[in-house]
Amino acid sequence: xxxxxxxxxxxxxxxxxxxxxxxxxxxxGAAPHFVQANVAILPKDVAFDFLLFCQRNPKPCPVVExxxxxxxxxxxxxxxxxxxxxxPLYRVYKxxxxxDEPDNLMDHWRDDLVTFLLGCSFSFEHALMxxxxxxxxxxxxxxxxxxxxxxxxxxxxxxSGPMVVSHRWIPQDKLVRAVxxxxxxxxxxxxxxxxxxxxxxxxxxxxKPDFGEVWEQSSDDQVAVFWACGVTPQSVAMSTKPELMITxxxxxxxxxxxxxxxxxxx
Amino acid sequence: xxxxxxxxxxxxxxxxxxxxxxxxxxxxGAAPHFVQANVAILPKDVAFDFLLFCQRNPKPCPVVExxxxxxxxxxxxxxxxxxxxxxPLYRVYKxxxxxDEPDNLMDHWRDDLVTFLLGCSFSFEHALMxxxxxxxxxxxxxxxxxxxxxxxxxxxxxxSGPMVVSHRWIPQDKLVRAVxxxxxxxxxxxxxxxxxxxxxxxxxxxxKPDFGEVWEQSSDDQVAVFWACGVTPQSVAMSTKPELMITxxxxxxxxxxxxxxxxxxx
Numbered sequence: 001x002x003x004x005x006x007x008x009x010x011x012x013x014x015x016x017x018x019x020x021x022x023x024x025x026x027x028x029g030a031a032p033h034f035v036q037a038n039v040a041i042l043p044k045d046v047a048f049d050f051l052l053f054c055q056r057n058p059k060p061c062p063v064v065e066x067x068x069x070x071x072x073x074x075x076x077x078x079x080x081x082x083x084x085x086x087x088p089l090y091r092v093y094k095x096x097x098x099x100d101e102p103d104n105l106m107d108h109w110r111d112d113l114v115t116f117l118l119g120c121s122f123s124f125e126h127a128l129m130x131x132x133x134x135x136x137x138x139x140x141x142x143x144x145x146x147x148x149x150x151x152x153x154x155x156x157x158x159x160s161g162p163m164v165v166s167h168r169w170i171p172q173d174k175l176v177r178a179v180x181x182x183x184x185x186x187x188x189x190x191x192x193x194x195x196x197x198x199x200x201x202x203x204x205x206x207x208k209p210d211f212g213e214v215w216e217q218s219s220d221d222q223v224a225v226f227w228a229c230g231v232t233p234q235s236v237a238m239s240t241k242p243e244l245m246i247t248x249x250x251x252x253x254x255x256x257x258x259x260x261x262x263x264x265x266x
Numbered sequence: 267x268x269x270x271x272x273x274x275x276x277x278x279x280x281x282x283x284x285x286x287x288x289x290x291x292x293x294x295g296a297a298p299h300f301v302q303a304n305v306a307i308l309p310k311d312v313a314f315d316f317l318l319f320c321q322r323n324p325k326p327c328p329v330v331e332x333x334x335x336x337x338x339x340x341x342x343x344x345x346x347x348x349x350x351x352x353x354p355l356y357r358v359y360k361x362x363x364x365x366d367e368p369d370n371l372m373d374h375w376r377d378d379l380v381t382f383l384l385g386c387s388f389s390f391e392h393a394l395m396x397x398x399x400x401x402x403x404x405x406x407x408x409x410x411x412x413x414x415x416x417x418x419x420x421x422x423x424x425x426s427g428p429m430v431v432s433h434r435w436i437p438q439d440k441l442v443r444a445v446x447x448x449x450x451x452x453x454x455x456x457x458x459x460x461x462x463x464x465x466x467x468x469x470x471x472x473x474k475p476d477f478g479e480v481w482e483q484s485s486d487d488q489v490a491v492f493w494a495c496g497v498t499p500q501s502v503a504m505s506t507k508p509e510l511m512i513t514x515x516x517x518x519x520x521x522x523x524x525x526x527x528x529x530x531x532x
Contacts, residue, residue, distance in 0.1 A: 048314040051321065055329050056342065063321050068423070076322065076420060154342060157334070183532045186452065190531065265456065265531060266449045 010034060011078060011255040015086040024088050024103060026251035029139055033126060033260050035077070035188070036253035037064045037117035038230045039087060040237060041246035044069040047114040049157025050237060054116065056154035060163055060232035062119035062187045064256065064263075069114050077256040083115050089249035096241035101249060108246065119188035120230050120253060121166060123260040127181040133174050136215065143251070144168065145209035146229050150202025151193070153236065161236040165193060166229045167206065169215060169222035178225060187263035194226040201226065276300060277344060277521040281352040290354050290369060292517035295405055299392060299526050301343070301454070302519035303330045303383035304496045305353060306503060307512035310335040313380040315423030316503060320382065322420035326429050326498035328385035328453045330522065330529075335380050343522040349381050355515035362507035367515060374512065385454035386496050386519060387432060389526040393447040399440050402481065409517070410434065411475035412495050416468025417459070419502065427502040431459060432495040433472065435481060435488040444491060453529035460492040467492065 008014040008023065011034040017023035027036055042050055047069070054061035065077045074081045084105040092100040092108050102108070121144070125135055137144055144166045151163040170178045175195065183191040194201050206224060207214050211231060234247055248254065274280040274289065277300040283289035293302055308316055313335070320327035331343045340347045350371040358366040358374050368374070387410070391401055403410055410432045417429040436444045441461065449457040460467050472490060473480050477497060500513055514520065 048317065051314065051317050052332055052334070055317065055321070055332060066318055066321060068318070180532075186531050265452050266446075 011257045012080070014255040015078065015081055018088050019082070019085045021103070027088065027253045027255055028122070028251060031255050035064065035256045035258040035260060035263060036120050036122050037256060038120050038234070039083070039246070039248040039254050040116045040118065040234055041083070041113050042116070042237065042242055043244055044112040044114050046158070046242060049159055050116065053153070053156035053159040053236065054118070054233060056156055057163070057232070058186065059190055059193060059228035060153065060230065062189060064117040064119050064187065064258070066117070067115035069112050072109070074117060074254070074256065077117065077258050078254070079257070083254070084109050087248050087252060087254050089252040091247050091249050093238065093245045093247070095243060096238055105246065110244075113246070116233075117254055117256070118230050118233060119263070121189055121227065123188040123263055124182045124185045124227070126260055127185065128168075128178060131174065131177045131181045133170060133178060135168065137213070143212035145213060145215050146211040146231055147198070147203045147226075148210045153232065158240050159236050161239055163193070164211070164229045164231040164235060165201070165226040167209065167215065168225050168227070169217055170225045171219075172221045172223055175223055175225070182227065184264045184266050185260075186265055189228050189230070192225050193228050196223060198224055198226070277523045278346070280521040281344065281347055284354050285348070285351045287369070293354065293519045293521055294388070294517060297521050301330065301522045301524040301526060301529060302386050302388050303522060304386050304500070305349070305512070305514040305520050306382045306384065306500055307349070307379050308382070308503065308508055309376075309510055310378040310380050312424070312508060315425055316382065319419070319422035319425040319502065320384070320499060322422055323429070323498070324452065325456055325459060325494035326419065326496065328455060330383040330385050330453065330524070332383070333381035335378050338375070340383060340520070340522065343383065343524050344520070345523070349520070350375050353514050353518060353520050355518040357513050357515050359504065359508075359511045359513070361509060362504055371512065376510075379512070382499075383520055383522070384496050384499060385529070387455055387493065389454040389529060390448045390451045390493070392526055393451065394434075394444060397440065397443045397447045399436060399444060401434065403479070409478035411479060411481050412477040412497055413464075413469045413492075414476045419498065424506050425502050427505055429459070430477070430495045430497040430501060431467070431492040432478075433475065433481065434491050434493070435483055436491045437485075438487045438489055441489055441491070448493065450530045450532050451526075452531055455494050455496070458491045459494050462489060464490055464492070
């Protein structure tokens with residue numbers, strides 16, 4: 001007997017189910033081809049520096065929308081949304097320590113909070129798969145392998161630190177296509193930042209990712225390719241131990257009304 | 267008898283000549299293929315809102331670099347530069363009125379000023395010309411025609427207003443190429459925002475530009491094409507009558523060390 005689970009087909013449907021308490025799972029697979037976003041919420045007094053950090057590091061930190069202090073609606077990319085209720089699971093950090101993992105922010109909200117919605121890799125992963133590149137973790141419980149590199153981001157105010165990258169094995173004969181397909185999406189990390197030898201960017205062991213799970217090479221014709229990763233801004237912000245910071249819980253993203261193709265520059 | 271004028275060949279050379287008082291002219295033609303930037307300098311208390319305005323309107327307001335309050339060096343795109351001395355001519359506005367047009371900012375500088383360097387159309391104009399599209403005003407004293415449209419920008423804080431566009435006549439058989447060539451440069455306005463009938467974007471008379479000079483159609487196979495213009499952020503900021511705002515004088519840009527190709531996403 002198969003249980004019937006409703007998979008929401010649009011960003012708006014997904015947000016409405018979440019808000020009604022009927023969707024508490026990771027959002028991978030929900031609202032196919034709608035843009036999903038990483039969430040970082042910070043007090044207004046550090047918002048300029050964080051926005052500037054994102055501007056200086058557009059590959060790891062592509063800004064989809066900023067919700068200003070006093071507002072809770074992503075009025076441009078998700079009209080009618082409420083950032084306090086429309087993410088399936090949140091994490092609340094005080095001075096760098098996680099203090100709560102709630103399913104809404106009604107008890108934590110303050111009028112001085114600024115919300116940053118940052119592009120995630122789902123959009124360009126669709127583009128890779130559409131070009132015949134297999135991603136074995138896609139649509140499973142597993143996650144892409146991620147590594148802390150020795151590439152320094154451009155600092156802004158108190159924000160600085162190393163770039164985090166995601167790693168994918170790309171067949172030699174799809175390498176050019178992988179660069180082309182992801183270059184179209186600068187708003188969701190864009191072109192790779194490195195192709196080949198991981199040690200060049202400070203990765204000593206490709207089988208020991210810092211986050212996510214290892215993806216084992218299955219054939220000698222696969223080349224290691226690395227893209228800037230949206231974990232970078234969260235890890236950089238967290239390292240400053242802000243008085244209050246709220247994020248989505250991993251995999252539990254904010255789903256917008258934008259389609260992937262809306263973010264393509266070409 | 268021809269007088270010999272030294273044309274600086276790099277961004278650094280150009281800035282050094284300007285700083286030494288030996289270059290007081292418009293920068294068009296200087297440092298070919300180096301990225302030139304519009305300059306907007308505002309007090310820190312409105313900097314977050316202005317940066318957010320640029321993030322929300324990347325086509326008219328592509329941010330090349332932001333120099334934080336207390337700093338005067340564009341450390342990322344022009345190491346060793348000094349924004350107070352390295353622009354040939356500035357304009358100083360108080361409460362929306364021009365009060366000075368100095369060749370340096372030593373008498374006007376304050377430690378709370380934040381400098382925004384915004385992409386200009388020179389980079390994509392090189393790309394158009396490289397693709398055989400003639401720009402009759404290029405390298406002359408004349409300027410591209412610019413129009414205020416009825417397209418509203420996305421507001422941020424106190425900043426809002428209509429988008430300004432630049433207009434170019436493109437031969438029918440170069441239309442696709444013009445879109446392709448400029449799409450590569452989202453950091454300098456990117457793809458056109460409109461092709462064809464000017465009235466669709468609120469332009470009633472193509473022979474009466476709001477800024478710059480008219481470009482007369484010379485053949486029936488020319489199509490009107492419109493790109494978002496860097497005059498937009500200046501006109502939007504100025505309309506709020508900020509207590510202090512400093513800009514470059516038209517045509518007298520800040521020249522960076524970036525090459526045009528550094529801004530291509532593809």
